[in-house]
Amino acid sequence: MGLLMGIALMITGVAPAIGPTLGGTMIMHVDWRAIFWFLMPFLIFSLCAGSYAIRQSLPLSKPSFDLLGYFFLALSFICLIVGASLSSQGWTSPRVLLLMLGFIVFLMLFVMHSLHHDNPIIHPQIFAVRPFTASLITYVSTNFMTLGLGFLIPNFLQLTLHKSALTAGVIMMPGAVVALLFIPLSGKIYDQRGVKGNALAAVIFMMLAQLLFFFNVSHATLISCLIIYMIYALGQGFSMGTYMTHALAQIPEKESADGNAIFNTLLQLFGAIGTSIVSSVVATSQKGGITASNTAIGTAHGYLLLVALSVVAFICALITIHDDHAAKA
Numbered sequence: 001m002g003l004l005m006g007i008a009l010m011i012t013g014v015a016p017a018i019g020p021t022l023g024g025t026m027i028m029h030v031d032w033r034a035i036f037w038f039l040m041p042f043l044i045f046s047l048c049a050g051s052y053a054i055r056q057s058l059p060l061s062k063p064s065f066d067l068l069g070y071f072f073l074a075l076s077f078i079c080l081i082v083g084a085s086l087s088s089q090g091w092t093s094p095r096v097l098l099l100m101l102g103f104i105v106f107l108m109l110f111v112m113h114s115l116h117h118d119n120p121i122i123h124p125q126i127f128a129v130r131p132f133t134a135s136l137i138t139y140v141s142t143n144f145m146t147l148g149l150g151f152l153i154p155n156f157l158q159l160t161l162h163k164s165a166l167t168a169g170v171i172m173m174p175g176a177v178v179a180l181l182f183i184p185l186s187g188k189i190y191d192q193r194g195v196k197g198n199a200l201a202a203v204i205f206m207m208l209a210q211l212l213f214f215f216n217v218s219h220a221t222l223i224s225c226l227i228i229y230m231i232y233a234l235g236q237g238f239s240m241g242t243y244m245t246h247a248l249a250q251i252p253e254k255e256s257a258d259g260n261a262i263f264n265t266l267l268q269l270f271g272a273i274g275t276s277i278v279s280s281v282v283a284t285s286q287k288g289g290i291t292a293s294n295t296a297i298g299t300a301h302g303y304l305l306l307v308a309l310s311v312v313a314f315i316c317a318l319i320t321i322h323d324d325h326a327a328k329a
Contacts, residue, residue: 023035027166066113066120068113069120072110073106073107076102077103079106081276083096084276084280088283122258126251126255130319131246132247132248132250134317134323135243135246136262136266137312137313138203138316139263139267141309141310141312142239145310146236147274147275147278148275148277149232152282152299152302153172153229154169156217156220159292160220160292160293161221162292167222174233175229175230178230179240182234182236182241183237185241190242196325198238198242200317201235202236202317203235203310203314205231206235206236207235207313207314209229209232210232210303210307214303214307216228217299217300243320246324277305281298281305282299284301285297285298286298
């Protein structure tokens, strides 16, 4: 299961690194709007391939749709994403505070409604399974960090080191290759040896990379950024192939649909707010002007945020390992 999950997650894992390379190449030669046209053939192919290859394997049912729960959940996510997007105005600005309050209120309404609904969109009780929740936090934190670095590194290289968009994108490619190789490999290791080794390797490599990025800002070079990102990608590879597989194995099969929905939803959500929050941190330091020094300071603050997030991921990894050991004892 781990190997299959790792193969399935390869594209998700490496896309944030490949994207800047392709985007930088296109911006160098054509108008930036061409990026969206470039994606159209791939989207059409995906639609056709999915329509042909995906088959319904289980009997269909017709449960009632929880429209009110969907309404509460959608509003909470909208408030969070818009609030994060406006965070460059300052987290204490009235508009951002109001949106964050809206996020909390609508999320609480969703949880209370779901607890008393016969067929909610997502059963909140699933979060009471501690190994599932700990693995989920580590997984979405990895995606947050990956997309955050996907913004910080190219932005820093272009505005501080004055490199081209193409060069800034190419620097991400070796890391993408490392992640591409290790995501399925980590899934296979998980199948054979369990969660402990992968879980520790993932968070240690990611935390080490974030610390190196932070302390390297003042004397960063293309080579140092490339090497450190490869270290991070190694941890990302171990994480992506492990945590989702382990989390879904901790819940009953009848709740696997909820588990998959939670992972995929939060993957997209944290990816969206990750880029917004990290970019707002950099933008705060650039209020005096988009200069090389201001960008470097903002980038350092962004790395510090990711260091804190990697510490959270490390704690959750320890919880995951502890609970797995206790379950086997």
